[in-house]
Amino acid sequence: MKVGIVCPYSFDVPGGVQFHVRDLAEHLIGLGHDVSVLAPADSETELPDYVTSAGRATAVRYNGSVARLNFGPVTASKVGRWLEAGEFDVLHLHEPVTPSVSVLALMAADGPIVATFHTSMLRSRTMQTAYPIIRPSLEKIAGRIAVSEDARRTVTTHVGGDAVVIPNGVYVDRFADAPRRAAWMGSPAAPTIAFLGRMGEPRKGLPVLAAALPAVLRAVPGLRVLVAGPGDPEEVTEGWPPEVVAACTFLGSVSDADKASLLASVDVYVAPNTGGESFGIILIEAMSAGACVLASDISAFSRVLDGGAAGAMFANEQPDDLARVLVDLLGHAPRRAELAEAGQRRARLFDWSVVAGQILAVYETVIEGRAAASWEPPHRWNRFLRGGAR
Missing domain, CATH: 3.40.50.2000 (Glycogen Phosphorylase B;)
Structure with missing residues (x-):
């Protein structure tokens, strides 16, 4: 044809x-x-x-x-x-x-x-x-x-x-087989979370995540936040609390292979997008890589996550709720593993x-x-x- x-x-x-x-x-x-x-x-x-x-x-x-x-x-x-x-x-x-x-x-x-x-x-x-x-x-x-x-x-x-x-x-196996990278992996005392997206685009939700981080860092002081995507870190972090800036590592734009490894390595992938999304391909990629996904409850993301069965959700544009759910996930490894496994099963539908x-x-x-x-x-x-x- x-x-x-x-x-x-x-x-x-x-x-x-x-x-x-x-x-x-x-x-x-x-x-x-x-x-x-x-x-x-x-x-x-x-x-x-x-x-x-x-x-x-x-x-x-x-x-x-x-x-x-x-x-x-x-x-x-x-x-x-x-x-x-x-x-x-x-x-x-x-x-x-x-x-x-x-x-x-x-x-x-x-x-x-x-x-x-x-x-x-x-x-x-x-x-x-x-x-x-x-x-x-x-x-x-x-x-x-x-x-x-x-x-x-x-x-x-x-x-x-x-x-x-x-x-x-999504090519599910490309993410499922991605090697984990030690520099991006967390530990019980210093877990890692990731955000991927254009940093300066408000609807991608980085400001929502930044507003939630002070409360998360009080509960999990060793947390490391890996931020990948285009944008000027100095510009987007203007006005952020010093402890939030210190917890963040800005990776810039990453290759497809690095993105897959990043998603496979972190304890939680956070998608704080505020709207304008018709689907949520990054969620499928994270699920394919075996990440535990935490996403805003916008309708497109809720459908991808099967209403919360394949990933955790928080109230859209509510930093306090994001912080609450994230702290709970970081403190309960079995729950993260359960959601990650459910996510990998569901991702196969999108191969x-x-x-x-x-x-x-x-x-x-x-x-x-x-x-x-x-x-x-x-x-x-x-x-x-x-x-x-x-």
């Missing part, structure tokens, strides 16, 4: 959608499919052979974060050439309402089209403004995927229609061997539906292939 995949966000900057597209493409290639990915990227960026650059992206504030997007007539020309050269059996667009290459590809493409919606936004002025413009193109999408129930609600609220829920995938099979089933259904639609009598309406041949 010849598959074209379009990523709206730049491959220059790591992100959940980019990782999802990369891993899906590589898994499909491993299964023998012919896959080409189109994504924004700077000319200096070293890209895999299967990725075609749509040109340099521009930083834009979107969904409480900063996304690097690419749009305009020059990009549209590149999209058209990529589509023409690809002659894909199916085109898979990610975030087809984000103003980037996905929208341009949707407007230009014909044939079987699948779209994956990653974003969770119950109210969006951008979507409400753009919808009348792109609505005719959205009707060409034959198969709609949402990575979570939260993302599915965004589809039904802003886009219309429905979507099948297929979660993000790429499972997720990619579900996505391929959508591809096959859309392709077969398109072929069937081409044999229908003129003017017969096909419920599934709204944008297909008539």
Whole structure:
């Protein structure tokens, strides 16, 4: 099968959608499919052979974060050439309402089209403004995927229609087999916890964790906090109590291998995200690595953790509750082990061997539906292939 995949966000900057597209493409290639990915990227960026650059992206504030997007007539020309050269059996667009290459590809493409919606936004002025413009193109999408129930609600609220829920995938064994690193491992007197994310992005929740740490350090004075992710430590720690700053080790951006080892090494992985998350891929990665997970009780995280059966939760944006649950976990190794084991079992549901099979089933259904639609009598309406041949 010849598959074209379009990523709206730049491959220059790591992100959940980019990782999802990369891993899906590589898994499909491993299964023998012919896959080409189109994504924004700077000319200096070293890209895999299967990725075609749509040109340099521009930083834009979107969904409480900063996304690097690419749009305009020059990009549209590149999209058209990529589509023409690809002659894909199916085109898979990610975030087809984000103003980037996905929208341009949707407007230009014909044939079987699948779209994956990653974003969770119950109210969006951008979507409400753009919808009348792109609505005719959205009707060409034959198969709609949402990575979570939260993302599915965004589809039904802003886009219309429905979507099948297929979660993000993880190579579970890569995390399960990651070596533990002595420098990141804790002891009963000096346990370790980890935070991974963009430090300066408030919705990732580092300020919530920082506000909880004074109480945690009073109960567990030897605690070490390992913070991984982009950002300026001096800037983000301004105003923090000295004892909190002293307890933190800032690792900066880490490689995939180091991230897996970090998650496998610590006593607790803390995800204090405050909102705007449609799924929670980092939770699955931590669970796969065998970490005990403690996360805010936002709906996306609660679903990943099976309502608390596969990880502990605290009240969102409540540092006191975060401190209470974290101190309890650090003081009870059997409870941590119980949650870690449950998390590893649940993580298997999100392995790429499972997720990619579900996505391929959508591809096959859309392709077969398109072929069937081409044999229908003129003017017969096909419920599934709204944008297909008539």
